[in-house]
Amino acid sequence: MTTLRSAARHSVTRRFSLAAFAGLAMAVSAPAQAQAPMELKIMAPAAPGGGWDQTARSMQQALVAAGLAKSVQVVNVPGAGGSVGIAQFVTGAKGDGKQLMVNGFVMVGALLANRSPVTLDHVTPIARLTEETQVIVVPANSPIKDAKDLAAAVKADVAKVTFAGGSAGGTDHIVAALFVGQAGVEAAKVNYIPFSGGGESIAAILGGKVTAGISGYGEYESQITAGKLRAIGVTAPRRVPGLNIPTLKEQGFEVVLTNWRSVMAPPGITPEQRAVLEDLVGKMVKSPAWQDILKQKGWDDAYLSGDKFKEFLTFEGYRVRGVLVAIGLVR
Amino acid sequence: MDTFALLAHGLAVAVQPMNLLFALVGVLLGTAVGVLPGIGPALTVALLLPITYKLDPGGSLIMFAGIYYGGMYGGSTTAILINTPGESASMATALEGNKMAKAGRGGPALATAAIGSFVAGTIATLGLTFLAPWLVDVAVKFGPEDYFALMCVAFITVSATFGDSPVRGLTSLFIGLALGLVGIDRLTGQARLAFGVPELLDGVEVTTLAVGLFAVGEALYVASRLHHTTETLEAVRGSLWMTKEDWKRSWKPWLRGTAFGFPIGALPAGGAEIPTFLSYSTERRLAKHPEEFGHGAIEGVAGPEAANNASAAGTLVPLLTLGLPTSATAAMMLAGFQQYGLNPGPLLFAEKPDLVWGLIASLFIANTMLLVLNLPLVGLWVRLLRIPQPWLYAGILVFATMGTIAAKPSVVELSMLVGFGVLGFLMRRFDFPIAPVIVGLILGPIAESQLRRALSISLGDPMVLLQSPISATLLAIALLALILPFAMQGLARFKADAD
Numbered sequence: 001m002t003t004l005r006s007a008a009r010h011s012v013t014r015r016f017s018l019a020a021f022a023g024l025a026m027a028v029s030a031p032a033q034a035q036a037p038m039e040l041k042i043m044a045p046a047a048p049g050g051g052w053d054q055t056a057r058s059m060q061q062a063l064v065a066a067g068l069a070k071s072v073q074v075v076n077v078p079g080a081g082g083s084v085g086i087a088q089f090v091t092g093a094k095g096d097g098k099q100l101m102v103n104g105f106v107m108v109g110a111l112l113a114n115r116s117p118v119t120l121d122h123v124t125p126i127a128r129l130t131e132e133t134q135v136i137v138v139p140a141n142s143p144i145k146d147a148k149d150l151a152a153a154v155k156a157d158v159a160k161v162t163f164a165g166g167s168a169g170g171t172d173h174i175v176a177a178l179f180v181g182q183a184g185v186e187a188a189k190v191n192y193i194p195f196s197g198g199g200e201s202i203a204a205i206l207g208g209k210v211t212a213g214i215s216g217y218g219e220y221e222s223q224i225t226a227g228k229l230r231a232i233g234v235t236a237p238r239r240v241p242g243l244n245i246p247t248l249k250e251q252g253f254e255v256v257l258t259n260w261r262s263v264m265a266p267p268g269i270t271p272e273q274r275a276v277l278e279d280l281v282g283k284m285v286k287s288p289a290w291q292d293i294l295k296q297k298g299w300d301d302a303y304l305s306g307d308k309f310k311e312f313l314t315f316e317g318y319r320v321r322g323v324l325v326a327i328g329l330v331r
Numbered sequence: 332m333d334t335f336a337l338l339a340h341g342l343a344v345a346v347q348p349m350n351l352l353f354a355l356v357g358v359l360l361g362t363a364v365g366v367l368p369g370i371g372p373a374l375t376v377a378l379l380l381p382i383t384y385k386l387d388p389g390g391s392l393i394m395f396a397g398i399y400y401g402g403m404y405g406g407s408t409t410a411i412l413i414n415t416p417g418e419s420a421s422m423a424t425a426l427e428g429n430k431m432a433k434a435g436r437g438g439p440a441l442a443t444a445a446i447g448s449f450v451a452g453t454i455a456t457l458g459l460t461f462l463a464p465w466l467v468d469v470a471v472k473f474g475p476e477d478y479f480a481l482m483c484v485a486f487i488t489v490s491a492t493f494g495d496s497p498v499r500g501l502t503s504l505f506i507g508l509a510l511g512l513v514g515i516d517r518l519t520g521q522a523r524l525a526f527g528v529p530e531l532l533d534g535v536e537v538t539t540l541a542v543g544l545f546a547v548g549e550a551l552y553v554a555s556r557l558h559h560t561t562e563t564l565e566a567v568r569g570s571l572w573m574t575k576e577d578w579k580r581s582w583k584p585w586l587r588g589t590a591f592g593f594p595i596g597a598l599p600a601g602g603a604e605i606p607t608f609l610s611y612s613t614e615r616r617l618a619k620h621p622e623e624f625g626h627g628a629i630e631g632v633a634g635p636e637a638a639n640n641a642s643a644a645g646t647l648v649p650l651l652t653l654g655l656p657t658s659a660t661a662a663m664m665l666a667g668f669q670q671y672g673l674n675p676g677p678l679l680f681a682e683k684p685d686l687v688w689g690l691i692a693s694l695f696i697a698n699t700m701l702l703v704l705n706l707p708l709v710g711l712w713v714r715l716l717r718i719p720q721p722w723l724y725a726g727i728l729v730f731a732t733m734g735t736i737a738a739k740p741s742v743v744e745l746s747m748l749v750g751f752g753v754l755g756f757l758m759r760r761f762d763f764p765i766a767p768v769i770v771g772l773i774l775g776p777i778a779e780s781q782l783r784r785a786l787s788i789s790l791g792d793p794m795v796l797l798q799s800p801i802s803a804t805l806l807a808i809a810l811l812a813l814i815l816p817f818a819m820q821g822l823a824r825f826k827a828d829a830d
Contacts, residue, residue: 078739080515080532087529114515114522114532162788168519193784194518202653203599207471209788222679223653329519 040072042263043093043101045085047078055129055261056102058293059284066287068280081110081170087118093266097273100126104261106170108320112330113169120317124265124274125309127281130294131258131302132216133236134175135245137229139208147233147251150212151183158185164201165214168194169329171259172214174320175235177327182253187326205229216259217243218298240300260302262309278305338460341688345696350393354693357394358700361401366409389686393693395664400452400697403603403643404705407444407636412437412715413727415546419537420603420639422769423611425545427624427631434627437713438571443581443629444636445705446573451589451637452698455644458593459651460691466597467652473598475784476796480805481595482778485605487809488612489770499763506754507771510535517780518787530743539735540772543748544765546731548755550724555756557720571710581633584614588637596645599653603642604773608766610634644694651679651687 040063044056053076060072077085082103093099101123111119138144144153154161158180165172173192181187193210195201202220205213206228213220213229217240223229233248234240235257248255265277284290285303294301304312324330344350406421411428424444431440458466490500513524514534525531573581591606591613614630615621624631650661679687718726735748758765789795797803 078533080529083532084529084741114529116529159790167517191787193787194780195784203471203649204474206653207474209474329521 038069038098040069041075041093041099042072043075043077043085043089043099045077045082045089045101045103045107047076051259051261052082052102052104054297055104055263058290058297059100059102059129059263062284062287062290062293063280065289066284068283068287080114080116081167082107083110083114083116083118086111086120086123087116089264090118090122090267095268096266097269097276099266100277101264101266102261103264105257105259105316105320108317109169109171109174109324109329112321112324120264120313122267124267124269125313126263126265126274126277127285127305128260128262128302128309128312129281129285130299131260132218132299133234133240133243133258134171134214135217135220135224135231135234136175136179136248137205137213137215137220137224137231138211139205140228140230141208142211142230144212144232145230146246147179147248147253150232151179151253153211154180154183154185158189159191161191161212162210163190163192163212163214164195164204164210165192166195166201168192169324169327170194171216171257173327174323175214175255175257177323178255178257179248179253181326182248182255187323188328190327192327202229221298258300258302281305337684337688338692340685341690341692342695344389344685344689345393345692350390350689350693351696353390353394354397354696354700357397358401358697358704360394361398361403362405362408362701362704363401364398365402365405365407389689392664392668392686392690393697396690396694397697397700399643399664400448400640400694400701403640404445404448404701407448407639408441408705408712411440411444411632412712413546413723413730414549415727415731416541419541419769419773420607420642421636422541422545422604422766423607423635424632424639426611426766427628430625430627431629431632432627432713432716436627436629437716438709439573439577439629440627440632441709441712442573442706443577443633445702445709447581447585447588447633447637448640449698449702450585451592451641452644452701453695454586454589455593455596455641456691456694456698459644459647459694463648463652466594466648470598470649471653473801474799475781475788476799477801477805478598478781479778479785480796480802480809481605482774482781483809484805484812485609485770485774486778487812489608490767491612491812500767503758503763503765503767504771507768507773508775509771510540510768511772511775511779517776518783528743530739530741534776535747535772536739536744537769537773539739539744539748540751541769542731542735543751544755544758544768546727547748547752548759548765550728551752551756552759553720553724555760571713577629580619580629584610584630584634585637587613588634589641592638592641592643593645596642597648598645599649602773603639603646604770606638606642607635608770610638647694651690 042056042059044053046052053074056074060074063069063072077088085101086103086107089099089101093101103120108120110116136147136150138150144150150161163172163176165176167173173194176190176192177187180190193201193204195204201210201213201215202223204210206223212232217234220229220231224231231245233251233253233255234243234245235255236247237249237256237258239245239247239250263281265274269277282303282305285301291301293299321330345354403420406416407424407428410416410421410425411432414425414429416422416425428440428444431437486504490504491497511534513531515522515525515532522532588606588610591610592603595606595609596603611631611634614628614634615624618624618628618630620628646661650665715723732745732748735744755765758768785795786793795802796806
C-alpha cells in the first residue's frame with residue numbers, strides 16, 4: 001500500500017521536477033565532453049538554501065567542473081528533516097545507479113524522532129564528505145568564562161541555565177543534552193529553547209535572553225570575531241586549526257560530535273554500480289574545484305568511504321538514539 | 332557626514348553599466364517569478380547561485396537584491412488582477428486590489444501598488460542606510476515575550492477588522508490557528524495532527540492554503556454563479572491612470588505602510604505578513620469612506636503594498652549587521668555572501684564597505700527600475716481581465732496547480748490545494764472572511780513557540796509577559812483594540828438613549 005502510494009507520488013514528482021529544473025540543468029551543464037561518463041541526479045532532501053542543498057549544489061559544481069559528470073541535476077524534496085526525501089528516494093530511485101542523495105547527522109535524529117518507516121539501513125552509503133564543529137557561546141558580558149563555569153551554573157540550578165539552538169532533537173539539542181549530562185546532571189533536565197535555525201538564536205543570545213547558545217561554528221563566526229559572543233568550547237575531537245577555541249574535551253567534558261554531511265546511493269544497486277559511484281565521489285573530493293568550495297564555505301574535509309563509513313554510521317545511529325531516548329524525544 | 336560619502340561611493344559602484352545590467356536582469360526575473368505562485372524569490376536565488384559563481388560578487392548580489400524587490404512587486408500584480416497572491420506578503424493586497432480590478436479600476440490599483448512600493452522602498456532603504464546599526468540594538472532587545480505580545484496585537488486587529496462581525500472574523504482566525512498546529516511541534520519535536528502522513532510533518536504550506544482559498548475557492552465560486560447572474564467584468568472604467576483623488580487617498584497610506592513595514596521587517600522574527608495586515612487594518616479604521624472597504628478601496632492597496640516593500644528593506648538590517656537571515660530569500664542571499672567568502676555581521680561594514688554600500692545603492696536603482704518597468708505595463712496587464720471569464724478562471728486553476736507543484740511536488744500537497752479550494756468556496760458562500768485563516772496559519776505557530784519560549788526561560792512564570800515594558804505596552808494596545816469598538820458602541824447607544 002505504502003509502496004504503491006509512494007510510487008505514484010514519485011512519478012508525478014519526477015515529471016514536474018524535470019520540467020522545473022530542466023532549464024537549470026541546461027544552464028549549468030558544461031559543454032558536452034566526450035569522456036564524461038554520466039548524467040547524475042542528486043536529491044537534496046531539504047528546501048533550497050540549507051546545508052544539504054548547498055552540499056548538493058556544490059557537488060554539482062565540482063562534478064561538472066572536474067569533467068566527472070556530463071550534467072548534474074539537483075532536486076529538492078523538503079520535509080521533516082529529510083524523512084520525506086529519503087522515503088521518496090528509497091522507493092523511486094531503487095536500483096538506479098545514476099542517483100545520489102545528500103544527508104547528514106541531522107537526518108539520523110530526524111528519522112528516529114519522526115518514527116520514519118524508512119531508515120538509513122535502506123540506502124547504500126557512499127561516503128562522508130564534510131564536517132563542521134559545533135560551538136557553545138555566551139554573550140560577551142556574561143560572567144561565564146569557560147566550560148567549567150557553565151558546568152558549575154548547570155550544577156547549581158539546571159532549570160535556570162537556558163540553551164538556545166536549532167530545532168528540537170537536532171545537533172544543537174544533542175550537544176546541550178550531552179553537556180548537561182557531563183556536568184553531572186540528568187540529561188533529561190536540560191532547559192533547551194529551540195529556535196528555527198542557529199541564526200534566529202543569535203538575537204536571543206545577544207539580547208541576553210538565554211544563558212548560552214549552541215550552533216555550527218559558521219553561524220556564530222562573525223559575532224565571535226567581532227567580540228560580541230564568547231566561544232567557550234568546540235565539540236571537535238581536537239583543536240580545529242585556525243580557531244583559538246579550546247575543545248570541550250580538553251576542558252574535561254566528553255562532548256565530542258561533529259555535524260557531518262554525506263552522500264548516499266539508492267538501495268538495490270549492483271556492486272559494480274556502487275563501485276562506479278564510490279570512484280566518482282572519491283575523484284570529486286580530490287578535485288581542485290571541490291577543495292576550493294570547501295575553503296569558501298569553511299567546511300572541513302571529512303572524506304570517509306567504504307566499510308569504515310558504514311561502521312561510523314552504525315556508531316552514530318546508536319549514539320544519537322541513546323541521547324534522544326535520554327531527553328525523552330524517542331521512546 | 333561619513334555615511335553620505337560612503338553612499339555616494341556606493342552609487343558610483345552601482346551605476347557601472349555591468350551592475351545596472353545585473354540589476355535589470357534581477358528585477359525582470361524577480362517580477363516574473365513573483366507572478367507565479369509557489370516559485371518564490373528564494374527558489375530563484377537558489378537556482379541562480381551556481382550560475383553566478385563565476386561572476387563578481389558585487390554584480391551578483393546586486394542582481395539578487397533586484398530579484399528580491401522584483402518578486403515582492405510581481406506577487407502583487409497577480410494578487411490584484413486574478414486574486415492569486417504569489418507570496419504571503421501580497422495577501423493583504425489581494426483583498427481590496429482584486430475588488431478594484433473587478434470594478435474596472437485595475438489600472439489605478441496597479442499604479443498605486445507600483446508607486447507605493449517605490450516610495451516605501453526608497454524611504455526604507457534610506458532608513459537602512461542611516462539607522463541600521465541603531466535599529467539592530469533595539470531589535471535584539473525584543474525577547475520571546477515581546478514577540479508574543481506583537482502577535483496578539485496582530486490577531487486582534489485582524490479578526491476584529493475583517494468580515495462583517497467579529498464572531499465571523501474570530502471563527503476564521505481559529506480555523507487558521509487549528510491548521511497551524513499541524514506538523515512537528517517546534518519545541519518538543521513531537522508530531523501533531525499529522526495522521527502518519529510524512530508530508531504533513533512540516534505543517535501546512537502557507538502558499539498552498541492561500542492559493543487554495545483565494546484562487547481555487549474563487550474559481551469554484553464563480554463557476555457556481557455563472558448561470559445565475561451574468562456578472563460583466565469591465566476591464567477599464569474611467570482613467571487607467573490614478574486620478575487626483577486617488578493620489579490624495581494614497582499618499583498617507585504609503586507613509587503609514589512604510590512606518591509599519593520597515594521596523595517590523597527589521598526585527599529578527601518580524602516578517603512581511605504582520606505589517607501588511609496591520610497596515611490594512613489601520614487603513615480600514617482610518618478611512619474616510621470605510622463603506623468602500625470590501626468593495627475596492629484604494630487605501631487598502633496602497634498601505635499593504637508600501638508595507639511589504641518596506642519590510643523587504645527592513646529584512647536587510649539584521650542580515651547585513653547580524654548575519655541573521657529572517658526570510659527565505661534573505662537566507663539565500665546569505666548563502667550568496669558566503670559563496671564569496673564574505674561573512675555578513677558586525678564586521679562586514681568595516682571590512683567590505685564597497686560591497687555593502689554598493690548593495691544599498693543598488694537597492695535604490697532596483698526600485699527606480701521597477702517603477703520604470705511596471706508603469707508602462709499597467710495597460711497591458713489590465714487587458715488580462717478582458718479574457719472571457721471561463722477561460723480566465725481555467726487559466727487561474729492551471730496556474731495555481733503548477734505553482735503548488737513547483738513548490739512542493741507531492742500528491743498530498745495537491746489534495747490539500749483542492750481541499751482548501753472547497754473550504755474557500757464554502758467560506759465565500761456563507762460570508763466568512765478568508766484573510767484571518769491565513770493570518771492564523773502564519774502567526775499561530777510563531778505566537779505559540781514564542782510564548783512557550785518565554786515561559787520556558789522564566790521557568791513557567793506568566794508575569795514575564797507584563798514585566799517586559801515592550802510586551803506590556805503591546806498587550807495594552809491589543810486589549811484596547813478589543814474593547815474600544817464595544818465601548819464606542821455602548822457609548823453611542825447610551826447617547827442615543829439620552830436623546
